[in-house]
Amino acid sequence: MAAETVRPSGAVHKPRRRMHPAVGNALKLLGLAVVLLWCLFPFLWMAMTSLRSGSAAITEPNIFQGPFDFSNYREVFDQGFQFALRNSLIVASVTTLICIPVASLAGYALARLPLAGKFVILAATLVATLFPPVALVNPLYQMYLQLHDWTGISLLNSYAGMIIPYVALTLPLAIFILATFFAGIPKEVEESAKVDGATPFQAFLRVVAPLAAPGVGAAAILTFVYATNEFLLAFSFAPNDLNVQTVPVFVGTFQRVGYENPIGQVMAASVLVSVPLILFALILQRRIVAGLTSGAVKG
Amino acid sequence: MAKTQKVRVRQGLGERAMGRIFLAPSFAFMAVIALFPVFYAIGRSLYDIRGFHQEFTGLDNYLRVLSDSGFFNAVWNTLVFTVASVSLEFVIGMVFALIMHQAFVGRGVTRAVILIPWVIPTAVAAQVWRYMFDRNPGFVNSVLGTDINWLRDPTWSMVGVISADVWKTAPFVALLLLAGLQTIPRDYYEAAKVDGAGALQRFWTITLPLLRPAIVVALLFRTVDALRMFDFAYIFTGYSNSLATLSVYAQRYLIRDPDLGYANALSTVTFVIVMIVGLAFISRLGRHMVGDVAGKEK
Structure with a gap:
């Protein structure tokens, strides 16, 4: 050169x-x-803002101007943010644990088993992924009230009240992703298991399920992320009880407590929930990309 | 004895029966928790419900929807938001995907980092952007050298909410398109280059047509998501008309201004609008996506 x-x-x-x-x-x-x-860049802004305190924090736009301390983090924990983190973890985990086994069965049936009207069922599953949650909010709210009148069981302000619709809303996409993955496993693997004397169910459990683990992982991650992200239903069904309130509701409704500009605390809470989720995304990125793009790029 | 038992085990469940049994839990669950409420909402939308008082009013709630300026305002907001955010996300996502596809070093890192906006809960992203736009301390105003009241002015708050959504989802679109780009054989480009096609020409004649399936899928997911958007609009300006989307407007009559019959009519109308748009997309790509799974079975 x-x-x-x-x-x-x-x-x-x-x-x-x-x-x-x-x-x-x-x-x-x-x-x-x-x-x-x-x-x-928004994360830099978020992190710096969460560390600023005093009057400069709400009047001076320069995020590198102090004083800096951890007072916002202390205040967020004083207001019970740890409970919101716990609630989100429970709701998202239980949603995933219910959704994935159920969806795996359906995905396998659609990919592998002889079924009448398979094309229609798959198309219906795809259409179901479009379901707007707001169409569920109003009727479910009334159904919960009605259920309470009849049986005394209250699903408003409960984990179950969120988990039940989350499972219903995540099932279609999970089924679709899993069906795509199951369809990608060579049929011969399964046939040879059957030749060796396995029943269809054994073939599914011992041979196909382990091979489909990456797809199951991808579907589980997307379900988990959906459930940690969901705001509309959580906000409508469990708006302010800290025993069940999830992180998006805690963070999203923060400014409405009649408090002086809580910018620092909101950002502290945002940092606390972002750090684990970012690590989660970076560690599992291969699975996530596989899940997000399955079906999207074939052909 | 041992032999008969073995035969019975091998019979196990017939495949047909197993297929139906495997599908049953999923579809029963969705029918009860998602489909039934839709019909329940239609039923309730025929009543005027205030507190404990309810009265059958037929289609009155739907007539009210048709003469409600708040509803048409919500339709307009949703439409503006959807068209603007989806087209910007598509253009920016395409540029990002092409950049990442061209890259020789750092593609892995970028592909990991690009997931970060996607994984952050929308409510958290909305708060971050809301406070960046807020006049106090006025971060966006100081960067742009403006003095705009981003959260009060109807036009500028829409600009703000669109920016926030584009920030969060353009990387997601880029990811989908990048996966599509990686399936296009490099030879096509080499051949076109030999034939003297310029970069722009190669993009129009090779990249875009071959990327079409990935593009349609990305547009489907983004359009439907934008149509049902709640988090950004609510967190930016609450129930104020300046940003109220269809979801915000329908949810408003549940708790803030309880009017459950009307709320259900709005839910139903929103459901119908979203499903019509979604079906229009799916009828164009459904065969391709579904056939992929169903076809491999043979």
Whole structure:
């Protein structure tokens, strides 16, 4: 490269062409930097803001201006944020634990077993993924009240009141992802198990299920993320009881407690929930990408 | 004895019976918890319900929807939000996907980082953006050198909420499109280059057509998600008309202004609108996606 540039002026054209890949590479790196900056800058703002305290925090837009301390974090815990974290973890885990086994059975049946009207069932599953949760909020709320009148069981302000609709709303996508994964497992593997004397159910349990583990993992992660993210139903069914309130509701309704600008506390709570979720995403990224793109790119 | 038992075990469950048994729990659950409430909502929407008083009023609630300016305002807000955010997400997501596809180093890192906005709960992202836009301390205003009341002004709050949504989901679109780009054979581009096609020409004649399935899927998910959006709008401006989407408007009559018959009419109308748009998409790509699973079975 250096040899090119010191050539006499007659070869102007050539160095410029040789420069091209370097410029191109620099541009590519710059592009990546833009993508990274896009994804990360709000987190820098969030983290810095969560550490600022005093009057400067609510009047001075420069996030690098102190004083800095952990007072916002202390206050968030004083207000019971740890309970919201616990509640979200419970609701999301139980939703996943119910949804995935049930969806695995259906996904396997759709991918492998002889069924009448399979195409229609798959199409219906796909349509069900479009279901708008708001169409569930109003009737379920009244059904919960009605159930309370009849049986004394109250699903409002309870884990079950959230978990039940979450399972219903996550099942279609989980079934679809799992069916795609099951359909990708070579049929011969299963046949040979049957030749060796396994029943269809044994073939499913011993041979197909372990091979489908990546797909099951992907569907489980997406279900878990959906349940940690959900706001509308949680906010309508369990708005302010800290025994059951989830993180999105805790964070999302924070400004409404009649408090002086709680920017620092909201950001402290946001950091506390973002850190574990970001680690979760980075560790499981392969599974997540596989789940998100399954069915989307075939053909 | 041993032999007969073995035969019985091998029979196990017939495949047909097993198929039905495997499907039953999922579909029974969805029927009770998702489908039944839709019909229940239709039934309740025929009543005027205030507290303990209820009275059958037929289609009155639907007539009221049709003459309710708040409802049409919500339709308009939803439409503006959906069209603006989905098109921006698509363009930016496409640019990001092309950047990542071209990259020779750092693609793995970027592909991991790009998941971060996706995994953050929408309510948390909404609060972060809401406070970035807030006049106090006024981060966005200080960056742009403006003095806009982002959370009160109807137009600017819509701009704010669209920016927040585009930030959160453009990376998700990029991920879907990147997966699609990776299935296009490199030889196609080499051949086109040999034939003298420019970069833009290669994009129009190779990338876009071959990426079509991934594009349609990304647009389907994003459009339906935007149509049913609640979190960003509610957290930015509460129930205020300036941002109220269909979801916000329908939920408002549940708890804040309890009027359950009307709430159910609004739920039903929203359901119908979202499903019509979704079905329009699915009828275009459903065969492709569904056939993929059903076809492999043979």
